[in-house]
Amino acid sequence: MAAGLAVSIRGLTHHYAGQGAEEHALDDVALSVDRGVITGLAGPDGAGKTTLMRLMAGLLKPVSGEIEVLGLDPLHAASELHLRVGYMPQKFGLYEDLTVMENLVLYADLRGVTGAARQAQFERLLDFTDLHRFTGRLAGKLSGGMKQKLGLACTLVGQPELLLLDEPGVGVDPISRRELWRMVQALAADGMAVVWATAYLEEAERCDALCLMNAGRVIFAGAPGEQIARMRGRSVLACDIRGNRRHFLRRALGLPGVIDGVIxxxxxxxxxxxxxxxxxxxxxxxxxxxxxxxPRLEDAFIDLVGGGPDGRSALAGTLAEVALPDHVDPEAVIRAHDLTRRFGDFVATDHVSFSVRRGEIFGLLGPNGAGKSTTFRMMCGLLAPTSGEAQVMGIDLKHSAPEARQNLGYMAQKFSLYGNLGVERNLRFFAGIYGLSGRSRDRKVAQMLESFELDRYRRTQAGELPLGFKQRLSLACALMHEPPLLFLDEPTSGVDPVTRREFWSHINALVDRGVTVMVTTHFMDEAEYCDRIGLVYRGRLIAVGPPDDLKRQVADAALPDPTFEDAFIRLIERDDAARAAAGGVP
Known part of the structure; x- marks a missing residue:
């Protein structure tokens, strides 16, 4: 193995029990990973990224092919390899009922790090991740960003030579994601080999080297800039649109010369x-x-896989127009007034007020731990406010939450359906919960199976579905009773660009029928699909308005054309500065 080479893979093939002879998780994969660089492993759900990482970590035996990691055969030198490789799995793999420090101690025990070396590593890792203040906090009580930092710290115990990160940016806000990147870039600069798997092409752009995968095969290997340069001249912005921009997008995607489009x-x-x-x-x-x-790397990926979806939704022809009762104000079908929630002395949501009109997509954004999830859960009737008002369809959620919930569909951030039930049985179960029976239930189940292309999975247990189809099933269950309101909590977290576009085509079809949508997301480009955005920070609503208005608020001579991520970060920094100037805690 060359001195600078950490991983060498040639002709690697793998399949799982139950897959057909022609169906491979990995198919003739070749990959090289160098020391001192971040190698991106990008592609949609089911592309083979996690399988490839588990093979590199020595956790799976390949069907065929050659793999060498740090000069070792992962099969015959697994024990030695596990001490030299740090693997951070996609799902939070730490013990939630242990504190930050207890998790670090456990990992040190597992890796044989003791005495003065242990203490020195703990100090360095706590400084590196800025977790010193939280050593006594239970891991399960950490925000999403801090969980990822703790996961990284535990992975780095023992000072591994190769770091494998499986989608570490999922569910993490832009500020925490930038901090995570800063830390990983520092590790690579010190000579560590890093593999960063992601379904987010914006993340993949930041990598030094890139392996793009689709359906178990490598479709590109090289520098991200090569693919971006290839698309130059093919990306345009349609401005000054007359009428509804969602309708314009659907029309444009139907033209033969357009392969992709987003709002x-x-x-x-x-x-x-x-x-x-x-x-x-x-x-x-x-x-x-x-x-x-x-152009963006995402443009190149969409081009490589043959173009994006056409923007049409099979739901469109199955839904009736939402008609509001006379007593409901169409300008405030969702309304919060001085909404406050305390947990002991901690104020999670602090006098938040906003309203959402019929047929509007309202995005609730904020850093991890800012209070947006608490606010969102109160507006769904899942959490009672300490004070203030939360109303949907004119119904007070504090006093009539069960009645209010009959008017809304809710899709949780984490997959919350019955994993041991088949797809069709989940649909029938939720239809029954919402009062559908007999022919009306059968008709609705059939519609959802067809609209979300779930028919081939109708007997598959929900827990075994690919992530994109889990999200489709979750949305289908939330829509069984055709609610006038839809609450989506990070609905596309971890989902690839093509599936995200399909998902939003359904949301746009619902909005066309007058459905009101409230959504949380950590995708800053996805936030721009919303009509208006509320930015929550330190429990307060610090900005409300259309995405372009928020961008204009932070534009200046140094940054005349900010992205929405720029706006998100600058508005938070501005609020910190204002609090510091007023004598508060920045």
Whole structure:
């Protein structure tokens, strides 16, 4: 093995029991991982990223092919390899009922780190992750960002030479994600080999080297910049759109020269087929102003897999228009007024007020631990407020939560269906909960199986579904009773770009029928799909408005055209500065 090479893989093939002879989790994969660089392993759910990582960690035996990790055969030198490789799995793998320090001690025991070396490593890792203040806190009580930091700290006990990170950015806000990247980049700069698996192409852009995967195969290996450069001239922004931008997006995606498109604030971002000019003539009198923009790695991935979905939703023809009762104000079908929630002396939500109108997508954003999930749960009737009002459809959630919940569909952040029940049985169960029976239940179940392309999985246990199909099933169950309100808590977390677009085509179809949507997300590009955004920080609502308005609030000479991630971070930094100037805690 070359001096700078940490992992060498050639002709690697793997499949699991129950897969067909032609169906492989990995199919003839070749990959090299160098020391001192971050190698991105990117691709959709089911591409083979986790399988490849587990093989590198010596946790699986490949069906065929060659794999060498740190000069060792993972099968015959597993014990030695486990001491030299740090593996952070996709799911939070620490003990939630142990404290931060107790988890670190456990990992040190497992890796044989004792005495002065243990104490020195603990001090370095706590400084590195800024977890000194939380050593006595239970791991289960940490925010999403701090859980990932603790997971990284435990993985680094014993000073591994190779770091395997399986989707560490899932469920993490932009500020925590930047801190995580800063830490990992410092490790790579010191010579550690790092493999970062992700379904987020924005994350993959930051890697030094990239392996793009799809359906178990490597479809590109090289520098991310190579793929981005290949797309130059094919990414445009449609500005000054007349009328509904969601309708414009659907029309544009139906044109033969457009392979992808997403909403970006008041505009629509389009990706064109190779050699295709912007479709100004095809759009006729309503043609918007077309502005060239820098391509993204996500554009290249969509192009490599043959283009994105066409923007149409099979749900559209199955849903009736939402009609509000006379007593419901269409400008405030969801309403919070001075909403406050305390846990002992801690104020999680502090006098939050906002309203959401019929047929609007309202995004609730904030860093991990800021109070957005607490606010969201109160608006769903899952958590009682300490004071203030939470209303949906004119119903007070504090006093009539069961009645209010009949008017809303709720999709939890974590998969919360019955994993040991089949897909169809889950749908029938939730139909019964919402009062459907007989032919109406059968008709609705059939509609959902068809609309979400779940028919081939109808007998599959829900817990065994690929992530994208788990999300489809969760949304289908939430929509069984055709609620006028839909609450989505990080609905596309960990989902690849193509599946995310399919998911939002369904949401857009619901909004066209007058459904009101409240959503939380850590995707800053996804936040731009919303009509308005409420930014929660330290339990308070510090900004409310359309995405483009929030971006304009932070624009200046140094940053004239901020991204929404820039706006998110600057608004929080501005609030910290204002609190510090007023004598508060920054």
């Amino acid at each position: 970006q604030g008041d505009a629509v971002r389009l990706v064109l087929a190779e050699g295709q000019a912007p479709p100004v003539a095809e759009l006729g009198e309503d043609a918007p102003r077309i502005v060239p923009v820098e």
